[in-house]
Structure formats: C-alpha cells, structure tokens
Amino acid sequence: MAKINEDLLKERKKCSFNTAELTHLLDGGKDKTLERHSREHFFLDDPELRSKIPLEYLSHKEKYEEAVRKSCILFRKVQELQEAGKGGIENFREILGGQLGSAILKDGNPLTLHYVMFIPTITGQGDFEQQAEWMHKAWTCSIIGTYAQTELGHGTFIRGLETTATYDPKTEEFVLNSPTLTSYKWWPGGLGHSANFAIVVAQLYTQGKCHGIHPFIVQLRDEETHMPMKGIKIGEIGCKLGMNSTNNGYLGFENYRIPRTNLLMKNNKDGTYVKSPSSKLTYGTMIFVRVVLVQDCASYMKKAVTIATRYSAVRHQSEMKPNCPEPQIIDYVTQQYKLFPYIAMSFAFQYSASWLWDIYNNVTGELESGQLENLPELHALACCLKAVGTADCAAGVETLRLACGGHGYMTASNLPSTYGLATAMCTYEGENTVLLLQTARYLIKIWQNKKNIQNLPTVRYLDNALFNNRSYEKSVSWILSALQQVAAAKIDLANKHINDRVRQGKAYEDAWNETSIELVAAADAHCRTFLLDIFNLTVNNFQSISPELKAVLTDLLELYAVHTAIRMTGDLLRFTNTIGKDVEALQLWLEELLAKIRPNAIGIVDSFDIRDEVLGSALGAYDGNVYERLFAEAQKSPLNHEPVNKSFGLYLKPFLKNNL
Ligand SMILES: CCCCCCCCCCCCCCCCCCCCCC(=O)SCCNC(=O)CCNC(=O)[C@H](O)C(C)(C)COP(=O)(O)OP(=O)(O)OC[C@H]1O[C@@H](n2cnc3c(N)ncnc32)[C@H](O)[C@@H]1OP(=O)(O)O
Numbered sequence: 001m002a003k004i005n006e007d008l009l010k011e012r013k014k015c016s017f018n019t020a021e022l023t024h025l026l027d028g029g030k031d032k033t034l035e036r037h038s039r040e041h042f043f044l045d046d047p048e049l050r051s052k053i054p055l056e057y058l059s060h061k062e063k064y065e066e067a068v069r070k071s072c073i074l075f076r077k078v079q080e081l082q083e084a085g086k087g088g089i090e091n092f093r094e095i096l097g098g099q100l101g102s103a104i105l106k107d108g109n110p111l112t113l114h115y116v117m118f119i120p121t122i123t124g125q126g127d128f129e130q131q132a133e134w135m136h137k138a139w140t141c142s143i144i145g146t147y148a149q150t151e152l153g154h155g156t157f158i159r160g161l162e163t164t165a166t167y168d169p170k171t172e173e174f175v176l177n178s179p180t181l182t183s184y185k186w187w188p189g190g191l192g193h194s195a196n197f198a199i200v201v202a203q204l205y206t207q208g209k210c211h212g213i214h215p216f217i218v219q220l221r222d223e224e225t226h227m228p229m230k231g232i233k234i235g236e237i238g239c240k241l242g243m244n245s246t247n248n249g250y251l252g253f254e255n256y257r258i259p260r261t262n263l264l265m266k267n268n269k270d271g272t273y274v275k276s277p278s279s280k281l282t283y284g285t286m287i288f289v290r291v292v293l294v295q296d297c298a299s300y301m302k303k304a305v306t307i308a309t310r311y312s313a314v315r316h317q318s319e320m321k322p323n324c325p326e327p328q329i330i331d332y333v334t335q336q337y338k339l340f341p342y343i344a345m346s347f348a349f350q351y352s353a354s355w356l357w358d359i360y361n362n363v364t365g366e367l368e369s370g371q372l373e374n375l376p377e378l379h380a381l382a383c384c385l386k387a388v389g390t391a392d393c394a395a396g397v398e399t400l401r402l403a404c405g406g407h408g409y410m411t412a413s414n415l416p417s418t419y420g421l422a423t424a425m426c427t428y429e430g431e432n433t434v435l436l437l438q439t440a441r442y443l444i445k446i447w448q449n450k451k452n453i454q455n456l457p458t459v460r461y462l463d464n465a466l467f468n469n470r471s472y473e474k475s476v477s478w479i480l481s482a483l484q485q486v487a488a489a490k491i492d493l494a495n496k497h498i499n500d501r502v503r504q505g506k507a508y509e510d511a512w513n514e515t516s517i518e519l520v521a522a523a524d525a526h527c528r529t530f531l532l533d534i535f536n537l538t539v540n541n542f543q544s545i546s547p548e549l550k551a552v553l554t555d556l557l558e559l560y561a562v563h564t565a566i567r568m569t570g571d572l573l574r575f576t577n578t579i580g581k582d583v584e585a586l587q588l589w590l591e592e593l594l595a596k597i598r599p600n601a602i603g604i605v606d607s608f609d610i611r612d613e614v615l616g617s618a619l620g621a622y623d624g625n626v627y628e629r630l631f632a633e634a635q636k637s638p639l640n641h642e643p644v645n646k647s648f649g650l651y652l653k654p655f656l657k658n659n660l
C-alpha cells in the first residue's frame with residue numbers, strides 16, 4: 001500500500017471515536033457493511049469494468065460505446081447476484097446511484113431508465129396480465145426500456161403533452177402520432193440508441209374524446225436488428241452540461257400502431273376505458289424516483305465532502321502567524337465553514353431519505369388495497385425533500401469544489417463531474433420550484449382546514465406552531481420550534497396574501513401566482529423543519545452506541561441545526577422571539593461546533609468508508625498523496641504522449657514566422 005500522507009496520519013490519530021462503529025451505524029449494521037464491501041469488491045475489482053483511457057479524453061460517440069459496454073457487464077453481474085439470492089433493491093440502489101454507479105459510469109448510465117422507471121412503471125401501472133407478459137422479458141433484459149414522458153414543448157405540465165394515442169376500434173389498436181414538432185419526446189435516458197421499448201405517456205383519445213394522459217408500452221426498434229420500427233423517428237439529443245453517456249433521446253410517431261393491450265391498465269380495470277379512482281395514480285413512478293433521489297443526494301454529498309475534507313487536511317497554504325509553518329487549510333475557520341456543514345447535511349439527508357422510503361412503502365401498500373388518503377401527504381413530502389435535497393446537494397458540491405481552489409477545477413478532482421450529476425437532479429423528475437409549489441399547495445390546503453391535522457405526522461406541528469414564541473435557548477429543540485414557527489408563519493402569511501388578492505378581485509390562480517415566491521419559501525421552510533426533526537429523532541433514538549460516537553453525532557446534529565438557523569436569520573428575526581443578541585449567540589455556537597468537529601473531521605469522512613475507486617479523485621484518496629496523483633493524472637493527457645504536437649508545424653510555426 002502507498003505511504004500515507006503525514007498530515008492524514010496525524011488527523012486519524014486525533015479522532016475521538018471508533019470510525020468502524022460509525023460505518024456500521026450508517027450501513028445499518030456490521031453485516032450490511034460486509035455485504036457492501038463484498039458488493040464493491042465484486043464490481044470494482046472486475047478489470048472489465050475499468051476503462052483504459054480516462055473518459056474525458058474520449059469522443060462523444062466513444063463515451064457512449066464505452067458506457068454501453070460497461071452497463072451490459074454491470075447488469076449481467078447484477079443478474080448473477082440476484083440469481084444467487086444476494087441482495088435485492090440494495091444492488092440496484094448502489095449500481096444506479098451516486099456511489100458504485102457513478103464510479104463505474106462516471107458520466108451516466110444509458111440503461112438506468114430501464115430499471116428506475118420502465119420496470120417500476122410496469123409494476124405500478126400494469127395489470128396482472130400485463131405484468132405476466134412484460135415483467136419476465138424486462139427483468140431478464142430480453143427487452144430494454146425507457147420512460148418517454150417529457151416532450152420538446154412540455155416537461156413540467158404533463159397534462160399539456162401533445163403526443164396522441166387514438167383508439168381504432170376496428171383493429172383494436174392505438175395509433176400514436178406526434179402532431180407537432182413540440183410533441184416530440186425529448187430527454188428520456190437511453191432513448192437515443194439503447195432502448196428498444198419505452199413507456200410512452202400520451203393523450204388517450206376514444207370516439208373523438210380526450211381522456212387525458214396515459215402510459216403505453218411501445219416497441220421502438222426491431223428486437224433483432226435494432227433498426228427503428230416503421231413510423232418511429234428516433235435519435236439522440238446531443239451534448240449536455242454532464243451525463244454525456246446517458247444517451248438522452250428524441251422520439252416522434254407517424255401513425256404508429258400498437259395493440260390495445262399495450263395501454264397499462266392497473267388503474268383502469270375494464271378493457272374498455274374506465275376512469276381510474278385518481279388520475280394522479282399515473283404519476284406513481286415519478287413519486288418513486290423522487291423518493292430514491294433523496295438517498296442519492298446523501299451519497300453525492302458524502303463523496304464530495306470526503307474529497308474536499310481530506311484535501312483540506314493535506315493542503316498547506318499561506319501564513320496564519322508570522323514565521324510559523326503554513327497551516328493546513330482545514331485550520332482556517334472559513335474553510336471549516338465550507339466543509340463541516342456539508343458533513344452534517346449528509347447525515348440529515350440520509351436519515352430523512354430513510355424515513356421517506358418507509359413512508360413510501362406504507363403508502364404504496366395502502367394504494368394496492370384502494371386506500372388513497374395518505375397519498376397527498378406522501379406526494380407533498382417527496383416533492384419538497386427532492387427539491388431541497390437536490391438543491392442543497394448541488395450547491396454543496398459546488399461549494400466543496402471551490403473549497404479545493406484550483407485543483408478542484410481539474411476533472412481529476414472528480415468534483416466537476418459530480419456537480420454535473422448533482423445539478424441534473426434539480427431539474428429531472430420534477431423541476432425544483434415546481435415541486436416546492438406542489439408542496440405549498442398541500443400546505444395551504446392543510447392550513448385552511450386543520451380538521452384532520454393530528455392524523456398527519458409530517459404537518460401536525462402546524463396546529464399550534466404559530467404561537468411557539470420560546471425565548472432563545474442553546475438547544476436543538478429551541479431551533480426546531482423556532483423553525484416550525486417560521487414555517488407556520490410563512491404559510492399563514494402566504495395564505496393571507498392569496499386571500500387578500502382574491503378579495504381585491506383577482507382570480508385565485510392569479511393570486512396564487514402573485515404569491516408564489518412566498519409559497520416556495522414556505523414549502524422550503526416546512527421541509528427544513530422535517531429534516532431537522534428527523535435528524536434529531538434519529539440521534540436521540542440511538543440506544544446502544546458508544547458515548548464517544550453519540551457525542552460526535554450530537555455535534556453534527558447541533559451543527560446542522562445552527563447552520564440552518566443562521567441561514568434563516570432574517571426569518572427568525574421576523575417571525576419568532578429571536579433578537580439580535582440571540583443571533584450573536586448562534587454565531588458563537590456555530591464557531592464552537594466547528595472547533596469541536598475539527599479534530600474528528602477526517603475520522604467522520606473516513607467512516608463514510610468510500611473506496612478510492614468510488615471517490616475517483618486525485619484530491620480525495622485515502623492515502624492523501626494528492627500531488628503525486630495529480631501529476632500521474634496529467635500524464636494521461638493524450639497531448640503528453642508526444643513531445644511536439646502536429647499543430648506546431650501546421651499553425652504555430654507559420655504564425656511565428658509571419659510575425660518575424
Ligand atoms: C428494477 C427494480 C428496482 C429498481 C430500483 C432502483 C432504485 C434505486 C435507484 C437509485 C438511484 C436513482 C438514480 C436515478 C437516476 C434517474 C435518472 C433520470 C430520471 C429522470 C426521469 C424524468 O425526469 S422522468 C419525467 C419527470 N417529469 C416530471 O417530474 C414532471 C413534473 N410534473 C408533474 O409531476 C406534474 O405535472 C405536476 C407539476 C405535479 C402538476 O400536475 P397536474 O397539473 O396534473 O396537477 P395539479 O398541479 O393541477 O394538481 C392536481 C392535484 O394532483 C395532486 N398531484 C400532483 N401530482 C401528484 C402525484 N405525483 N401524486 C399524487 N398527487 C399528485 C396535487 O397535489 C393536486 O392535488 P389537489 O387537487 O388535491 O390539491
């Protein structure tokens with residue numbers, strides 16, 4: 001093993017708790033950690049899953065081809081694991097998500113949508129016969145599917161989609177058409193050249209009447225030759241900020257016929273068209289992905305913060321005191337402020353993601369038996385957690401990249417491509433502002449009618465939060481109650497402003513739009529109370545952990561709470577009993593916490609136990625040999641493979657001569 005950097009050795013000695021204990025806690029037990037290790041070994045130590053040339057130096061086409069090669073090996077290996085009964089959804093979570101997935105396929109996986117949306121849509125929206133027909137083919141990958149909903153003209157407003165599926169009773173077929181340029185499907189992952197099937201969301205027409213959007217299973221390419229079917233126009237949409245291997249595609253239909261039975265029917269029991277109990281059941285797959293994305297936010301954040309924290313312990317810069325050695329940059333308090341809140345935030349997101357996953361499973365269980373009452377609460381929670389989680393994650397990764405100075409700008413730091421993956425999450429699966437407005441819509445309804453509020457665990461605090469009015473105490477419980485008061489006050493105020501505008505004669509929708517900045521802020525505040533509440537509950541509920549670990553988790557919980565409170569200073573002053581002196585006390589508390597966490601910072605990120613191959617970063621490797629790794633990475637540039645590049649003879653030399 002390479003020699004470990006001296007600074008990191010010293011940092012590791014300072015750590016006050018057992019890092020393995022925290023690793024096991026985060027994984028859900030020692031056996032889970034061992035399972036994860038064996039999964040990592042299975043995938044990361046397979047030489048076939050490594051690339052010979054760094055991705056950045058490949059052309060767009062080569063990147064795609066390399067990604068398809070790897071994805072096929074990857075999913076063959078997942079199938080092997082499933083067949084051996086080793087692991088269920090965890091395999092998919094890791095392989096598709098921000099850790100193993102993004103380590104092996106750094107710029108995205110062209111087959112992700114098959115697992116994340118195609119299969120879940122068949123399971124969630126297909127009836128018994130349809131599942132029998134399609135699931136085996138999909139699971140065994142005899143067919144590869146994607147989820148084609150968004151169009152050139154509409155992503156958010158899905159009721160406005162223009163693709164039509166018109167029923168032809170004579171042939172018992174649906175005829176698919178893209179009547180306009182804006183009706184072309186645009187964005188679906190893997191659609192360009194990978195998938196041969198898709199779930200297509202289209203407006204269903206029977207007897208000249210439109211019944212709204214519905215999902216259909218559609219064959220796009222010949223299963224043998226992979227040529228597009230007649231009546232299908234298909235291709236890739238081109239280069240993007242990131243995710244350049246995901247093969248996002250476009251798709252148009254010209255009188256393309258599919259059997260009647262390809263309309264997914266779980267929510268339309270009859271063979272003839274019958275309206276489902278809730279049109280929003282069609283949106284089920286989107287809720288599923290929003291839920292799993294919150295977990296991914298924690299993964300990306302842990303990765304970025306591990307890289308930046310290790311680098312900050314190795315990097316020395318400037319003089320703090322005259323004639324003293326240059327300090328590690330992690331000793332600058334401003335640097336700690338860039339790093340440690342994101343360490344704390346990754347815990348907050350991991351714990352909330354896990355609660356959300358449980359709520360999701362309960363509610364989908366209820367939906368199976370026709371109970372819909374808890375769906376709105378789940379939808380509202382999933383929307384705001386997805387929005388706040390992805391926004392904080394993307395901003396966090398960018399802050400952490402900046403915290404690494406110039407070297408953070410190198411692709412070898414792996415921070416730019418992590419940012420590319422993180423920022424995409426802010427848009428896909430529901431643009432963040434739009435999702436916060438969905439949560440706000442629910443909160444306003446609850447505010448206007450609090451009758452059943454005590455049965456709704458995520459909003460019951462709103463019953464009396466407006467009147468919390470506690471005087472400042474240095475405690476998480478005070479911050480939580482203050483944040484709850486802020487959320488309640490913001491909802492109340494937004495509600496008042498909507499009503500005022502309606503009273504002035506505005507249409508409700510106009511009043512809503514005019515109040516929407518406040519509505520988004522209210523939903524954001526509500527979400528932050530949930531994140532803190534769950535973090536607090538989780539840490540308080542840990543019974544059998546060592547006092548040393550409990551102390552570290554408490555520091556992180558407090559830092560998360562204080563950091564959130566300071567970010568919302570204006571709101572605290574405006575809506576609670578907080579006064580200027582309390583803000584000063586919060587600031588001192590923040591600084592105290594940064595100092596407390598400082599000796600454990602490396603220990604905490606080590607506990608995330610992220611393998612070097614997953615970090616994929618010259619700055620973040622366990623051994624801390626930053627400069628050697630940066631130098632080695634530079635040697636991989638194709639420009640360094642020859643002492644003189646041909647452009648010298650072609651352009652520079654004549655140019656230099658001309659200037660003589
Ligand atoms: C294999 C097995 C296992 C595998 C497991 C693997 C797991 C592990 C994987 C781990 C790694 C992950 C990696 C991921 C990589 C991903 C790759 C990229 C994927 C990216 C894909 C995409 O990007 S794919 C397109 C997504 N595209 C949207 O996301 C559109 C947003 N746009 C809307 O979502 C609607 O359009 C919008 C705005 C609501 C308005 O919809 P609208 O106009 O119809 O509705 P209104 O606003 O009028 O609301 C009317 C009433 O509906 C209520 N409501 C609305 N939605 C509802 C809902 N969903 N459920 C219930 N209720 C709902 C609402 O609350 C109102 O209720 P009320 O009336 O009671 O107030």
Ligand SMILES: Cc1cc2nc3c(=O)[nH]c(=O)nc-3n(C[C@H](O)[C@H](O)[C@H](O)COP(=O)(O)OP(=O)(O)OC[C@H]3O[C@@H](n4cnc5c(N)ncnc54)[C@H](O)[C@@H]3O)c2cc1C
Pocket residue numbers: 113147148149150153154155156157186187188189243248424427428429430431433434437
């Ligand atoms: C990397 C990536 C992968 C994707 N993969 C898929 C896929 O596999 N399948 C698929 O079907 N789609 C996919 N998409 C599409 C994605 O779901 C949409 O881009 C997303 O839902 C946002 O829709 P839009 O692009 O129409 O944005 P728009 O809705 O046009 O948003 C533009 C702006 O308008 C604002 N806005 C829009 N409506 C409102 C409103 N009601 N109130 C206030 N503000 C509003 C937004 O806040 C935003 O600021 C993907 C997108 C990306 C970036």
